[in-house]
Amino acid sequence: xxxxxxxxxxxxxxxxxxxxxxxxxxxxxxxxxxxxxxxxxxxxxxxxxxxxxxxxxxxxxxxxxxxxxxxxxxxxxxxxxxxxxxxxxxxxxxxxxxxxxxxxxxxxxxxxxxxxxxxxxxxxxxxxxxxxxxxxxxxxxxxxxxxxxxxxxxxxxxxxxxxxxxxxxxxxxxxxxxxxxxxxxxxxxxxxxxxxxxxxxxxxxxxxxxxxxxxxxxxxxxxxxxxxxxxxxxxxxxxxxxxxxxxxxxxxxxxxxxxxxxxxxxxxxxxxxxxxxxxxxxxxxxxxxxxxxxxxxxxxxxxxxxxxxxxxxxxxxxxxxxxxxxxxxxxxxxxxxxxxxxxxxxxxxxxxxxxxxxxxxxxxxxxxxxxxxxxxxxxxxxxxxxxxxxxxxxxxxxxxxxxxxxxxxxxxxxxxxxxxxxxxxxxxxxxxxxxxxxxxxxxxxxxxxxxxxxxxxxxxxxxxxxxxxxxxxxxxxxxxxxxxxxxxxxx
Amino acid sequence: xxxxxxxxxxxxxxxxxxxxxxxxxxxxxxxxxxxxxxxxxxxxxxxxxxxxxxxxxxxxxxxxxxxxxxxxxxxxxxxxxxxxxxxxxxxxxxxxxxxxxxxxxxxxxxxxxxxxxxxxxxxxxxxxxxxxxxxxxxxxxxxxxxxxxxxxxxxxxxxxxxxxxxxxxxxxxxxxxxxxxxxxxxxxxxxxxxxxxxxxxxxxxxxxxxxxxxxxxxxxxxxxxxxxxxxxxxxxxxxxxxxxxxxxxxxxxxxxxxxxxxxxxxxxxxxxxxxxxxxxxxxxxxxxxxxxxxxxxxxxxxxxxxxxxxxxxxxxxxxxxxxxxxxxxxxxxxxxxxxxxxxxxxxxxxxxxxxxxxxxxxxxxxxxxxxxxxxxxxxxxxxxxxxxxxxxxxxxxxxxxxxxxxxxxxxxxxxxxxxxxxxxxxxxxxxxxxxxxx
Numbered sequence: 001x002x003x004x005x006x007x008x009x010x011x012x013x014x015x016x017x018x019x020x021x022x023x024x025x026x027x028x029x030x031x032x033x034x035x036x037x038x039x040x041x042x043x044x045x046x047x048x049x050x051x052x053x054x055x056x057x058x059x060x061x062x063x064x065x066x067x068x069x070x071x072x073x074x075x076x077x078x079x080x081x082x083x084x085x086x087x088x089x090x091x092x093x094x095x096x097x098x099x100x101x102x103x104x105x106x107x108x109x110x111x112x113x114x115x116x117x118x119x120x121x122x123x124x125x126x127x128x129x130x131x132x133x134x135x136x137x138x139x140x141x142x143x144x145x146x147x148x149x150x151x152x153x154x155x156x157x158x159x160x161x162x163x164x165x166x167x168x169x170x171x172x173x174x175x176x177x178x179x180x181x182x183x184x185x186x187x188x189x190x191x192x193x194x195x196x197x198x199x200x201x202x203x204x205x206x207x208x209x210x211x212x213x214x215x216x217x218x219x220x221x222x223x224x225x226x227x228x229x230x231x232x233x234x235x236x237x238x239x240x241x242x243x244x245x246x247x248x249x250x251x252x253x254x255x256x257x258x259x260x261x262x263x264x265x266x267x268x269x270x271x272x273x274x275x276x277x278x279x280x281x282x283x284x285x286x287x288x289x290x291x292x293x294x295x296x297x298x299x300x301x302x303x304x305x306x307x308x309x310x311x312x313x314x315x316x317x318x319x320x321x322x323x324x325x326x327x328x329x330x331x332x333x334x335x336x337x338x339x340x341x342x343x344x345x346x347x348x349x350x351x352x353x354x355x356x357x358x359x360x361x362x363x364x365x366x367x368x369x370x371x372x373x374x375x376x377x378x379x380x381x382x383x384x385x386x387x388x389x390x391x392x393x394x395x396x397x398x399x400x401x402x403x404x405x406x407x408x409x410x411x412x413x414x415x416x417x418x419x420x421x422x423x424x425x426x427x428x429x430x431x432x433x434x435x436x437x438x439x440x441x442x443x444x445x446x447x448x449x450x451x452x453x454x455x456x457x458x459x460x461x462x463x464x465x466x467x468x469x470x471x472x473x474x475x476x477x478x479x480x481x482x483x484x485x486x487x488x489x490x491x
Numbered sequence: 492x493x494x495x496x497x498x499x500x501x502x503x504x505x506x507x508x509x510x511x512x513x514x515x516x517x518x519x520x521x522x523x524x525x526x527x528x529x530x531x532x533x534x535x536x537x538x539x540x541x542x543x544x545x546x547x548x549x550x551x552x553x554x555x556x557x558x559x560x561x562x563x564x565x566x567x568x569x570x571x572x573x574x575x576x577x578x579x580x581x582x583x584x585x586x587x588x589x590x591x592x593x594x595x596x597x598x599x600x601x602x603x604x605x606x607x608x609x610x611x612x613x614x615x616x617x618x619x620x621x622x623x624x625x626x627x628x629x630x631x632x633x634x635x636x637x638x639x640x641x642x643x644x645x646x647x648x649x650x651x652x653x654x655x656x657x658x659x660x661x662x663x664x665x666x667x668x669x670x671x672x673x674x675x676x677x678x679x680x681x682x683x684x685x686x687x688x689x690x691x692x693x694x695x696x697x698x699x700x701x702x703x704x705x706x707x708x709x710x711x712x713x714x715x716x717x718x719x720x721x722x723x724x725x726x727x728x729x730x731x732x733x734x735x736x737x738x739x740x741x742x743x744x745x746x747x748x749x750x751x752x753x754x755x756x757x758x759x760x761x762x763x764x765x766x767x768x769x770x771x772x773x774x775x776x777x778x779x780x781x782x783x784x785x786x787x788x789x790x791x792x793x794x795x796x797x798x799x800x801x802x803x804x805x806x807x808x809x810x811x812x813x814x815x816x817x818x819x820x821x822x823x824x825x826x827x828x829x830x831x832x833x834x835x836x837x838x839x840x841x842x843x844x845x846x847x848x849x850x851x852x853x854x855x856x857x858x859x860x861x862x863x864x865x866x867x868x869x870x871x872x873x874x875x876x877x878x879x880x881x882x883x884x885x886x887x888x889x890x891x892x893x894x895x896x897x898x899x900x901x902x903x904x905x906x907x908x909x910x911x912x913x914x915x916x917x918x919x920x921x922x923x924x925x926x927x928x929x
Contacts, residue, residue: 047576050554053526075622077503080534083896100881107496125493146592176524177557397550418550472547477580
């Protein structure tokens with residue numbers, strides 16, 4: 001296991017740090033076995049479609065901190081995702097009843113001459129203008145393909161400016177070409193936080209906080225309520241948190257995450273450096289995941305009795321409705337297409353609902369998390385059904401469309417935009433999980449089950465759309481094996 | 492001082508990929524980083540009037556997804572492989588290879604790769620659109636230049652009355668589909684045969700017809716001028732450059748008369764059409780007079796934070812037909828410096844002897860800062876983007892998102908062009924005002 005180094009200003013990408021792969025096809029048993037032992041070799045593709053890059057994940061995480069600002073050292077197009085980031089940010093504000101504000105992500109607007117002569121002056125000037133305009137509590141500078149290739153010395157600019165501006169100035173290295181795993185951008189953001197914001201715990205402070213790494217936090221009220229039974233208070237990270245709140249996360253009693261992909265780096269970093277324990281179980285989606293997760297947290301907090309009482313009461317409360325849902329979903333089939341943590345967790349959740357998962361495709365796969373172990377959700381899934389068919393691809397829609405055509409599931413359950421639409425265009429019901437708490441715990445599994453029932457009950461949109469549109473693929477491709485353009489390992 | 496960009500209102504050159512997608516069954520092949528496509532269509536597509544991936548956009552677009560190795564060693568072999576497999580996997584009629592920053596800095600000879608496919612007779616072109624070259628308005632021009640220069644072939648002869656329409660930049664303008672369709676409708680009504688390249692029903696058939704047109708009609712203050720000049724040079728097709736996108740009766744009448752003059756059309760037919768459509772327009776304006784005059788909290792002044800095309804078009808309409816007064820107007824399309832003076836001139840006559848001062852800047856944050864410091868005597872009407880939703884609240888103004896990013900509206904085939912378009916705009920503005928306090 002590699003120890004997280006928060007003194008360096010840059011975090012290694014997931015391919016190098018976690019053995020992450022973006023090309024694989026096989027079974028969950030094989031994937032788990034090889035990840036545990038000899039390792040999975042990545043398989044490249046000889047045809048690829050536009051995927052996503054780490055900079056989006058990075059700057060939208062950092063940009064969602066209420067009183068921080070992001071300077072993107074890049075041509076204007078790299079800040080294009082601040083538009084979607086802003087929509088996301090406002091939806092989070094709506095969920096929490098906060099006033100609407102815009103995200104603050106400012107481009108240095110690199111142009112042709114900058115690629116020749118460099119643009120550190122431009123970066124310096126942008127930071128000063130940005131500070132003058134918004135007076136943020138911290139400024140993060142996100143790198144780009146251009147700044148990386150022309151070798152911009154971002155750190156030196158920040159060092160110089162430290163004299164002038166009395167706020168943290170932190171680089172975040174998320175050049176798009178460096179990794180195929182866009183989630184590396186989460187690590188870049190959390191590394192920036194660990195490297196430049198988080199302070200060592202104060203010895204005289206006894207905290208009752210638990211860090212909760214998530215996205216928009218729709219289940220905030222439920223979590224506050226449940227955690228109060230354990231005597232702790234959640235701090236939701238990073239969206240809508242403040243720089244001061246983030247400074248203090250080293251004092252928390254534990255860290256948990258709604259997504260293993262998202263939380264691994266910050267959670268393990270805080271554990272390794274400040275002794276804040278990170279809950280490494282599967283994520284709290286569905287019943288067994290939630291129970292294992294809450295029990296693990298309860299043990300850390302020495303609140304086992306409260307946890308057991310909560311679980312017993314909740315389990316009894318939802319039992320009748322859960323049975324009804326299971327009866328209605330009996331015999332239904334699903335295909336999954338999500339990030340690896342959500343994908344392997346939601347496969348388990350669908351199985352809990354009695355839905356047969358025919359295939360679980362994930363957008364990448366981390367062979368281990370930052371604590372050095374194979375993700376718990378993968379391990380549990382392999383134990384439950386080693387023959388489950390899985391694949392890994394950086395959202396290559398041509399593979400997914402081909403696969404859906406062959407498997408013809410009742411529903412395609414997905415996360416990450418631009419995938420569910422293809423199932424719908426094929427007449428297959430689909431559900432994109434936009435809310436990270438869609439199947440959170442006991443309430444979540446009932447909601448999720450009901451959503452699936454609704455989606456299967458009226459498929460008119462999918463059926464009628466599919467009758468009228470043509471897919472953008474050739475007949476030749478549709479007739480091929482779904483993974484025939486995946487090269488052998490090592491090529 | 493560095494020209495920073497806070498609150499993006501356009502994207503980079505590679506955003507031209509959406510202009511390819513605007514041609515039915517045409518598809519871009521990106522030789523770029525893995526995230527470029529997603530970022531760009533996310534901003535000028537999905538979060539701009541809810542324009543999704545459609546036939547083959549979004550994550551369907553082939554891309555070499557540049558890696559560290561590609562940046563160090565170059566990646567023309569990889570590009571060749573992806574193009575070859577694109578022909579096998581994707582069902583499309585036309586292909587355009589567009590490069591991103593990585594390829595342009597490293598210096599991959601993309602032209603060499605694409606020419607090999609062109610020699611095999613494949614309908615494919617290439618353009619170097621590395622994002623550092625500028626805005627997607629420029630990207631749109633680069634894509635057109637590539638298509639005009641590498642793909643189009645001279646026609647056997649000109650078809651009398653056939654007119655190619657070049658106007659707003661597809662996707663960047665969330666109303667583009669409606670704009671092209673409505674412009675075509677206007678031309679058809681006065682006796683011309685419009686050839687619309689962008690949008691449903693055009694495709695390669697429309698593209699192939701371009702050199703046969705009697706003339707090219709460019710409706711835009713500056714974007715696309717190089718394109719019609721190129722077509723004149725290559726195919727001898729003359730062009731009419733009309734800077735104002737016509738909204739409402741005054742400007743639409745002027746536009747139709749200008750076209751009639753240029754193309755020597757039947758004046759009676761044109762005047763009859765104008766009369767009929769003006770009657771229709773004023774029927775509703777007469778009916779809505781109470782709303783326009785007696786609604787609570789009516790704005791008297793307006794400002795726009797848009798590209799040049801809409802800044803000019805909206806201001807002309809609001810001044811000429813609705814009796815409103817322009818404050819300072821903001822043009823945020825990153826217009827090249829040398830064109831600012833000429834385009835600024837257009838704003839000096841908005842009708843009724845009223846002109847407006849224009850500030851050119853791509854920095855939306857700076858615009859908002861200025862507006863925060865402005866003293867308004869009535870609740871201001873702000874025609875801008877979704878970025879202005881929070882600002883309008885702060886200023887106690889009215890906001891209508893009409894310019895990228897229009898992430899708060901779903902737009903299909905409506906536009907503000909012509910007589911009906913003017914009515915649509917009045918509906919939208921006054922609905923925003925009426926719903927504000929209810």
